[in-house]
Amino acid sequence: MTSPFKIGLIGTGRIGQVHASSIAALNDTTLQWVADPFIDGAKTVAAEYGVPNVTEDPLALINSGDVDAVVIASPTPTHVDLISAAIDAGVPALCEKPIDLDIERVDALREKARSAKTPIALGFNRRFDPHFAEIRRRVESGQIGKLEQLTIISRDPAEPPLDYVKVSGGIFRDMTIHDFDMARFFVPNIIEVTARGGNQFSSDIESAGDYDSAVVTLRGQDGELITITNSRHSSYGYDQRLEAFGSLGMVQATNVGPTTVRLYNDELVEAQVPYENFFLERYAAAYRLELAAFIEAIRTGTPASPGFEDGRAALLLANAAEKSAAEGITVKVDLSA
Amino acid sequence: MTSPFKIGLIGTGRIGQVHASSIAALNDTTLQWVADPFIDGAKTVAAEYGVPNVTEDPLALINSGDVDAVVIASPTPTHVDLISAAIDAGVPALCEKPIDLDIERVDALREKARSAKTPIALGFNRRFDPHFAEIRRRVESGQIGKLEQLTIISRDPAEPPLDYVKVSGGIFRDMTIHDFDMARFFVPNIIEVTARGGNQFSSDIESAGDYDSAVVTLRGQDGELITITNSRHSSYGYDQRLEAFGSLGMVQATNVGPTTVRLYNDELVEAQVPYENFFLERYAAAYRLELAAFIEAIRTGTPASPGFEDGRAALLLANAAEKSAAEGITVKVDLSA
Amino acid sequence: MTSPFKIGLIGTGRIGQVHASSIAALNDTTLQWVADPFIDGAKTVAAEYGVPNVTEDPLALINSGDVDAVVIASPTPTHVDLISAAIDAGVPALCEKPIDLDIERVDALREKARSAKTPIALGFNRRFDPHFAEIRRRVESGQIGKLEQLTIISRDPAEPPLDYVKVSGGIFRDMTIHDFDMARFFVPNIIEVTARGGNQFSSDIESAGDYDSAVVTLRGQDGELITITNSRHSSYGYDQRLEAFGSLGMVQATNVGPTTVRLYNDELVEAQVPYENFFLERYAAAYRLELAAFIEAIRTGTPASPGFEDGRAALLLANAAEKSAAEGITVKVDLSA
Amino acid sequence: MTSPFKIGLIGTGRIGQVHASSIAALNDTTLQWVADPFIDGAKTVAAEYGVPNVTEDPLALINSGDVDAVVIASPTPTHVDLISAAIDAGVPALCEKPIDLDIERVDALREKARSAKTPIALGFNRRFDPHFAEIRRRVESGQIGKLEQLTIISRDPAEPPLDYVKVSGGIFRDMTIHDFDMARFFVPNIIEVTARGGNQFSSDIESAGDYDSAVVTLRGQDGELITITNSRHSSYGYDQRLEAFGSLGMVQATNVGPTTVRLYNDELVEAQVPYENFFLERYAAAYRLELAAFIEAIRTGTPASPGFEDGRAALLLANAAEKSAAEGITVKVDLSA
Incomplete structure (x- = not known):
């Protein structure tokens, strides 16, 4: 048995819990970290899914060196910075839609996203x-x-x-x-x-x-x-x-x-x-198939789809x-x- | 325009009225006679469809020499005798189901029906x-x-x-x-x-x-x-x-x-x-298509289907x-x- | 039996034939006149439905004094003039859509249509x-x-x-x-x-x-x-x-x-x-129900609907x-x- | 977290694998033992689902003292004996249909099944x-x-x-x-x-x-x-x-x-x-809901349904x-x- 694929989940609200459930349902995948400034929510999710690491700070999660990918399910205004941090850390990211409500903030990140070596997927689950x-x-x-x-x-x-x-x-x-x-x-x-x-x-x-x-x-x-x-x-x-x-x-x-x-x-x-x-x-x-496709893209080194450009x-x-x-x-x- | 096909209707109850309506809807077909011992019913149907001849006596209708075919929609116990009379008169007949409730009465008519020169159709409309x-x-x-x-x-x-x-x-x-x-x-x-x-x-x-x-x-x-x-x-x-x-x-x-x-x-x-x-x-x-098929069988000289044997x-x-x-x-x- | 409602049909092309068939299917209604400059088409329809009067001239039909209503199924450019003639003759009209392709021609007829004493119905059959x-x-x-x-x-x-x-x-x-x-x-x-x-x-x-x-x-x-x-x-x-x-x-x-x-x-x-x-x-x-509603409007003296204003x-x-x-x-x- | 409910699976053929998959999908439930005389099949299933114990001998599984329930998915002729052994061991059993093809063998087990203190469920999954x-x-x-x-x-x-x-x-x-x-x-x-x-x-x-x-x-x-x-x-x-x-x-x-x-x-x-x-x-x-209902019956001490009598x-x-x-x-x- 290969060691499981470790995912960090940022945001443990309604949509974060959907992703937690999808991660639990996937074979060979484990929810390794959860992060939420509302720490009680994070702890509840951690307890339910047996997650070993809980933090208030999403950057601590991204930079832990202990996740193979992150799922960003935090409020919209945080998305741009967290995607950026994930790129810096070389961690693949699946971010909920929209990237941001402001096209200028999206465009400011665009060149970095384009040249990122790790996949950035957008949560257009449909x-x-x-x-x-x-x-x-x-x-x-x-x-x-x-x-x-x-x-x-x-x-x-x-x-x-x-x-x-x-x-x-x-x-x-x-x-x-x-x-x-x-x-x-x-x-x-x-x-x-x-x-x-x-x-x-x-x-x-x-x-x-x-x-x-x-x-x-x-x-x-x-x-x-x-x-x-x-x-x-x-x-x-x-x-x-x-x-x-x-x-x-x-x-x-x-x-x-x-x-x-x-x-x-x-x-x-x-x-x-x-x-x-x-x-x-x-x-x-x-939601389950979206996550599976994201992990498959990481494993095979193919671009994530839909991605940053689709979000833009x-x-x-x-x-x-x-x-x-x-x-x-x-x-x-x-x-x- | 060819002269219309003349139909005599025996029985003007619920199912007889269905046939009257079907006859009216067919091109080149006219309801020439109606017969019912309940003469008020017959007269009502005659008035509604402009039928020139009304009688209490079905045999008068069958033997009028003025119908190209008869539709028998009278009570079941009358069917055998009316089919027999129609055969004798050389008039094609479409009879409502069943021929009779008693198989012995049906069998008594069987040979005559088999050798009849005119079509006998049974009203299995479905x-x-x-x-x-x-x-x-x-x-x-x-x-x-x-x-x-x-x-x-x-x-x-x-x-x-x-x-x-x-x-x-x-x-x-x-x-x-x-x-x-x-x-x-x-x-x-x-x-x-x-x-x-x-x-x-x-x-x-x-x-x-x-x-x-x-x-x-x-x-x-x-x-x-x-x-x-x-x-x-x-x-x-x-x-x-x-x-x-x-x-x-x-x-x-x-x-x-x-x-x-x-x-x-x-x-x-x-x-x-x-x-x-x-x-x-x-x-x-x-009901309309059944009647049309019956008339078509008469016109083309092909056997009526379903027929007497199907009723039996x-x-x-x-x-x-x-x-x-x-x-x-x-x-x-x-x-x- | 009351005397049947007499209809004149102007135009015996594809849509005119639909109306001829609908008229034949209605009780107490008869197709009394057909008019079409293409007289062979008019004659064919007349033969099929037993129509006693055939003419090349729609105005002859409208002004015959022998129709209770007209159905206008001629080419679009003729509609305005024929509706106008029907109003003048005091003959109710059911006109195929559109009234005209030119809103100015429609507006030129509008006031006359509004004050017409006889119903003008528009053929929005749906x-x-x-x-x-x-x-x-x-x-x-x-x-x-x-x-x-x-x-x-x-x-x-x-x-x-x-x-x-x-x-x-x-x-x-x-x-x-x-x-x-x-x-x-x-x-x-x-x-x-x-x-x-x-x-x-x-x-x-x-x-x-x-x-x-x-x-x-x-x-x-x-x-x-x-x-x-x-x-x-x-x-x-x-x-x-x-x-x-x-x-x-x-x-x-x-x-x-x-x-x-x-x-x-x-x-x-x-x-x-x-x-x-x-x-x-x-x-x-x-189409059948449209015609029946038109005749019902004439008989009851209620406005035809849809009418001229709907066409406009x-x-x-x-x-x-x-x-x-x-x-x-x-x-x-x-x-x- | 409570310790998980431990299930032993007897028979690792097509239907046994369905149950293995259902067990894996249930929260708080673990596949603890698999048994199959065709030991290679048992080992394959064990490897796929991370099952710690594998044996050729179903009785070893039943009597291991290490299972909270057994699922019997072995060939039909083995069912009666395995149910009987499960009753003896005080282990709840979910047995695939039919109990046996021979009503005499079923009836021979009937009294024992009736008086069993542990639930016996029959696999009428529909x-x-x-x-x-x-x-x-x-x-x-x-x-x-x-x-x-x-x-x-x-x-x-x-x-x-x-x-x-x-x-x-x-x-x-x-x-x-x-x-x-x-x-x-x-x-x-x-x-x-x-x-x-x-x-x-x-x-x-x-x-x-x-x-x-x-x-x-x-x-x-x-x-x-x-x-x-x-x-x-x-x-x-x-x-x-x-x-x-x-x-x-x-x-x-x-x-x-x-x-x-x-x-x-x-x-x-x-x-x-x-x-x-x-x-x-x-x-x-x-299949998943059947297994969940079986475990729920065990946990709540209610009779399993459908049960032995339904199989009979x-x-x-x-x-x-x-x-x-x-x-x-x-x-x-x-x-x-």
């Missing part, structure tokens, strides 16, 4: 969802001919707390950013962004100067038209659908229910219970969408620069 | 249902290889009135008889019948000495195994499903809803409204099922004699 | 589709709470001939116009149009200066966001879907197949044959979409003026 | 399948009223090797036995068995004196009618479906596919890839089915004795 990944495999295989249109419907089950909304960077940078990356999973080179935002139900979100709903149209380099429909609430559960339409056919991923059981009675037929509640349930497999591109699209929605104009973007 | 007919076309085309198993689920929406149950001939002769014919649509030569009946919910039906539920297993000449599941009630509407399983695949017809509309809310997703209420709605197209075979299977259910034994049958 | 009408009933009943988003996917099976494209008025006025009216079926007062067009597969359409694909986002007066996705081809048949998303749930109409039969084999499961080929099949019921509003939205797509800006519209 | 378990929860909750009919369709993907068929005990004891237990999951007290077997495709199976297809009808104490349809092959993958029909409605579990992705092209629409290949994939979750009952039903199929009679059974 690329690893088995359903969406299967659609992409089929598109890549030519099953639907030339890709012409992509329809993404993405609705959260319920609006986030107002405190979160205020620091989220707005719907495009916080929520749509996943859909921008999904669009780029199929069409990496987006050239144009048109967005409309709406305030349909949440006075909280409106008071924070943000939209609770949005529709975005993207155009790809080869003329692909991509539609994203977002809402911050959905009574029937987390609504995550994708359709790829091409010259020869269409492939479609519908929502995922907890069972296949259907009910028939005198009021309705073929009814299922509502969909998986939220991303922790819906994308549980995706998604933020550029979010910025363009915000401008488009505010000004009522289509905004051209150049992701190739 | 053979003309577009969904089931499509399954048969695929089976015949070899799409699923050798047919091995057939699964028929057939549940009525609600139990019939007790008065009807008492004269119905029992569930096997009244309700399952359609499923026996559907089985023979795929496997004409059934060699063995095994049946179990049950009293699950209706004290009325039990008091009439009948079953409210039944399961029948048939074996075909080439080893096909056919399962029929019946119930006299179904809270979610008329349940009419069919699956044909073969060496290379399976084809399946699910239930038919009034629209494709599906509802999603916080209690359920993908819900449709209940299925078509009963046979008048569910098999409306089948279904009754033999019903009799065998009754015996099997009563005695707890598998009953061999010989439909080829 | 409002009568049982599936879409069921969705609207549910939305109106409050089943999904406040309507927030509407998703319309509408793809034709194959691109039209180049000769047609050249005179069609462009994708927004010819194809999307149906979707604009569907949007207004749910949200009459649209206030904003954003559109992107694409040339994805047809060099013919591109050479004609038109788009073969389009995405449109509309905003309603109460903040509703509506997405329309169009393509001029679809390998799997006519793609006609609609989803209404609200605060309490979602209702969805999926595509309509010819049967419910599904295939299962070693390569795939749950497969159906492709959808209804095109509008004649998919919307056959809608859809054209205004198409014009706004064209401008938006060309200039890359969101265009505000005022349909209430 | 009771733990989330889909089927959800159906049962709903039936128990009264959602469909009184249970009247149960439809079980169960088809293996491909026939087993002839060598296996010869020692399998026949289709009823080897394959249908799972469906008998599923029937008893809903209706414990079955009173009547009617079965028909067929030889539809496999000359190998026929040469071994066994059936390759079967249909069974069961009757429950309260009149429930249960239908089981079996085939030893299925081109479209493992076919595992269940419907419970009651006075107020129906609940249904359809097959499970690897993804929700559907394909649409010019030949078909809504197509999915074939279902999960076989029981290892389809019932992976069920399923065998009695299989024996009755064999007799019914051979003799063409319905066979009464008394499971309450």
Whole structure:
């Protein structure tokens, strides 16, 4: 038996705990360190997963010499500095999205990230969802001919707390950013962004100067038209659908229910219970597969994907969408620069 | 324009009215006569469809010299005599199922029916249902290889009135008889019948000495195994499903809803409204296509199908099922004699 | 029996024949006149449906004094004059969409249409589709709470001939116009149009200066966001879907197949044959129901719906979409003026 | 951290490896011993899962004093003796089905099993399948009223090797036995068995004196009618479906596919890839949940379910089915004795 791959986890909040669970589920991988300034949270996770090392200081973890990779699941404003520190320490990093809400901070790190000798992966976990990944495999295989249109419907089950909304960077940078990356999973080179935002139900979100709903149209380099429909609430559960339409056919991923059981009675037929509640349930497999792919990239010395440039591109699209929605104009973007 | 094909309708009750409506919908066909001892019913139908001739006496209709064919939709005990009269008059007849509840009366007519020069069609309308007919076309085309198993689920929406149950001939002769014919649509030569009946919910039906539920297993000449599941009630509407399983695949017809509309809310997703209420709605197209096929057979001089022998075979299977259910034994049958 | 309602049909091309068939299927309604400058076409339709009067001249038909209503299914450039003549003659008219491709010609007729004493109906047949009408009933009943988003996917099976494209008025006025009216079926007062067009597969359409694909986002007066996705081809048949998303749930109409039969084999499961080929099949019921509603409006003296103003509003939205797509800006519209 | 629950695994073939994997996936549980006379297989499993103790002798494992429970996954003829030894050693046991192919051997152990102080669980894993378990929860909750009919369709993907068929005990004891237990999951007290077997495709199976297809009808104490349809092959993958029909409605579990992705092209629409290949994939979750329930029963001191009596009952039903199929009679059974 080879010695296990040692991971350090920075941030032990909700998403950090998802990663802790994924690490535990992977063979030959061990959670060696956890770091969180909120030390009680870190200790709880450490106890649950039998982690030998706990610290308040993420830099102590990165520079411990005792981790083969780090997962960065701390608050967004810390991401740039922690990625930078990981590069300095020669430690591969998987960082949650977004890199930062400010494109200038991202660009300041860009050259360093480009020339880093160790992989930097961005946590766009949906690329690893088995359903969406299967659609992409089929598109890549030519099953639907030339890709012409992509329809993404993405609705959260319920609006986030107002405190979160205020620091989220707005719907495009916080929520749509996943859909921008999904669009780029199929069409990496987006050239144009048109967005409309709406305030349909949440006075909280409106008071924070943000939209609770949005529709975005993207155009790809080869003329692909991509539609994203977002809402911050959905009574029937987390609504995550994708359709790829091409010259020869269409492939479609519908929502995922907890069972296949259907009910028939005198009021309705073929009814299922509502969909998986939220991303922790819906994308549980995706988080595990994302981590596995990250470790595989390290082991084989191949670039991590999605990586830093993908994180930057998604933020550029979010910025363009915000401008488009505010000004009522289509905004051209150049992701190739 | 050729002169229209003239039809005489005997019996203007519920099922007679279905045929009147089908005749009206067919091009180049006219309802020329209606006959019913309940003359007020006949007159109402005549007025609705502009029928020039009305009579209490079905023989007057048959022998009028003014009809190209008759549709017999009168009570079951009249069928044998009316078919016989139609043969004598040289008038093609489409008779509702069953020919009779008594196999001896059927057999007494058999030789005459066999040697009749005019077509005699039996009203097993489900053979003309577009969904089931499509399954048969695929089976015949070899799409699923050798047919091995057939699964028929057939549940009525609600139990019939007790008065009807008492004269119905029992569930096997009244309700399952359609499923026996559907089985023979795929496997004409059934060699063995095994049946179990049950009293699950209706004290009325039990008091009439009948079953409210039944399961029948048939074996075909080439080893096909056919399962029929019946119930006299179904809270979610008329349940009419069919699956044909073969060496290379399976084809399946699910239930038919009034629209494709599906509802999603916080209690359920993908819900449709209940299925078509009963046979008048569910098999409306089948009744029209049945009539069209009957007229086509007359016009082209080809035998009507299903015909008298099919009506007799279904009754033999019903009799065998009754015996099997009563005695707890598998009953061999010989439909080829 | 009351004397039948007499209809005159102007134009006996493909869509005129659909109306002729619908008239034949309605009780108490007769096709009394047909008019078409291409007199052979008119005669063929007259022979098939037993129409007593045939003319080359639509005005002869309108002014015959022998029709209770006219259906105008002639080429678009004739619509304005024929509607005007029908108003003058006091004959109710059901006119195919669009009223005209030129908003100035439409506006020139507007005041006369407004003050007409006889109903003028516009042939937006999809409002009568049982599936879409069921969705609207549910939305109106409050089943999904406040309507927030509407998703319309509408793809034709194959691109039209180049000769047609050249005179069609462009994708927004010819194809999307149906979707604009569907949007207004749910949200009459649209206030904003954003559109992107694409040339994805047809060099013919591109050479004609038109788009073969389009995405449109509309905003309603109460903040509703509506997405329309169009393509001029679809390998799997006519793609006609609609989803209404609200605060309490979602209702969805999926595509309509010819049967419910599904295939299962070693390569795939749950497969159906492709959808209804095109509008004649998919919307056959809608055409019949449209005509019945038109006659009902005449009989009861209620306004026809959709009517002239709906035809004008859809054209205004198409014009706004064209401008938006060309200039890359969101265009505000005022349909209430 | 409490010390982990120590499990000994007897038999390291295909099904033993499934259990090894389930044990590894459970928190606070460790695979402490493996035993298999085929010692190389045992060593391979031990190496993969880091098991400290390996032996050829299952009794050495049972009597090691170092296991909190055993999982018996060795060949069927060893089950009775190993269960007996586990009882003697006071070690809880989860034994794969069937207990034995010979009811006399089962009955000889019955009294000892009944009075055992430690739990004996039988490996009817399908009771733990989330889909089927959800159906049962709903039936128990009264959602469909009184249970009247149960439809079980169960088809293996491909026939087993002839060598296996010869020692399998026949289709009823080897394959249908799972469906008998599923029937008893809903209706414990079955009173009547009617079965028909067929030889539809496999000359190998026929040469071994066994059936390759079967249909069974069961009757429950309260009149429930249960239908089981079996085939030893299925081109479209493992076919595992269940419907419970009651006075107020129906609940249904359809097959499970690897993804929700559907394909649409010019030949078909809504197509999915074939279902999960076989029981290892389809019932992976069920195996894990079965083991967790077994450990929970031990920890809480509650009886294991399904247990020895359930194993015996399923065998009695299989024996009755064999007799019914051979003799063409319905066979009464008394499971309450």
